[in-house]
Amino acid sequence: MPAERHPDHAPLELERFLPYQLSIVSNTVSQAIADDYQARYDLGVTEWRVMAVLARFDGLSAREVAERTAMDKVAVSRALARLVAAGRVRRHTHASDKRRSVLGLTAAGWKIHDEVAPMARQRERELLARMTPEEQVWLRRILDKLMPQDKAKS
Amino acid sequence: MPAERHPDHAPLELERFLPYQLSIVSNTVSQAIADDYQARYDLGVTEWRVMAVLARFDGLSAREVAERTAMDKVAVSRALARLVAAGRVRRHTHASDKRRSVLGLTAAGWKIHDEVAPMARQRERELLARMTPEEQVWLRRILDKLMPQDKAKS
DNA sequence: CAATCATGGTTTCACCTGTAACCATTTGCA
DNA sequence: TGCAAATGGTTACAGGTGAAACCATGATTG
Numbered sequence: 617m618p619a620e621r622h623p624d625h626a627p628l629e630l631e632r633f634l635p636y637q638l639s640i641v642s643n644t645v646s647q648a649i650a651d652d653y654q655a656r657y658d659l660g661v662t663e664w665r666v667m668a669v670l671a672r673f674d675g676l677s678a679r680e681v682a683e684r685t686a687m688d689k690v691a692v693s694r695a696l697a698r699l700v701a702a703g704r705v706r707r708h709t710h711a712s713d714k715r716r717s718v719l720g721l722t723a724a725g726w727k728i729h730d731e732v733a734p735m736a737r738q739r740e741r742e743l744l745a746r747m748t749p750e751e752q753v754w755l756r757r758i759l760d761k762l763m764p765q766d767k768a769k770s
Numbered sequence: 771m772p773a774e775r776h777p778d779h780a781p782l783e784l785e786r787f788l789p790y791q792l793s794i795v796s797n798t799v800s801q802a803i804a805d806d807y808q809a810r811y812d813l814g815v816t817e818w819r820v821m822a823v824l825a826r827f828d829g830l831s832a833r834e835v836a837e838r839t840a841m842d843k844v845a846v847s848r849a850l851a852r853l854v855a856a857g858r859v860r861r862h863t864h865a866s867d868k869r870r871s872v873l874g875l876t877a878a879g880w881k882i883h884d885e886v887a888p889m890a891r892q893r894e895r896e897l898l899a900r901m902t903p904e905e906q907v908w909l910r911r912i913l914d915k916l917m918p919q920d921k922a923k924s
Numbered sequence: 925c926a927a928t929c930a931t932g933g934t935t936t937c938a939c940c941t942g943t944a945a946c947c948a949t950t951t952g953c954a
Numbered sequence: 955t956g957c958a959a960a961t962g963g964t965t966a967c968a969g970g971t972g973a974a975a976c977c978a979t980g981a982t983t984g
Contacts, residue, residue: 625884848934868978
């Protein structure tokens, strides 16, 4: 194996490989947040994301929720089914387009939202606290840049 | 809703919430890499990670692979079962401890490794190319800092 | 050296996820 | 108008994944 002629073939150092590092850090952080509410509220990550976006934008359709959560429509459909069954989201059909649903949080949904949102923010603060102010600024800048800007509808 | 008294209750702006951004960026990048080899080699992400670590450290046990890949032992066990069945990894039992297995890539395993590793590196380069050199340095620094340093065995 | 405990690894189960197929409704267009 | 294509949403199916139970082997300790 002529290592200097084909350095690309050298074994990857996983722990310094950016996509791997991103994956580990992301999963660690997300898991910590999820642990805060999964068992306590019987609420999955996808369900929480749907609730978070409905808290900001009342009356969205399922498709619009999918866009704003970067989830596919199947995942949204399933999350909504559970949330509606649990009485956390209300759903009725659009007046002039019977395919579309009109979604929003119920009082019970808002109650949970108002308890979970602070916990999520707290975890974010804990993450930030592990960095210097300079690093915090750079991380925000970099992530803003790397985020897929918007998705042409699939 | 007294927004100024309880700002924590305000709806999360998902697209500016760090854990969410991390999750999106991480999944996008990982998916792009996985698409390079999943279909072509019938190789899952977990299997690739196992192969990558065995390329660097020959003779590890399954438990040691789990440590170095941040996967749990069940996932490693399953990945190994497939890799051994496909003739990509050789496994024999440790001489003086019959519980432990001794793992390594076969010639076929090395062949795949030497094709996939450059593709993974290429994707990493593409990710880096979306940043300024300054941002690249900061991202590396930040991720190194945020990576869970080592895990006390679970 | 026997009983107990710890360890490496696999299997089982229940759940979550994505893809593709599907149904109902609406839109586009001849 | 009438029929094909597009759209919103759900269902079915096939894998992937983690927690807990399990089996075999090895270490500990009385």
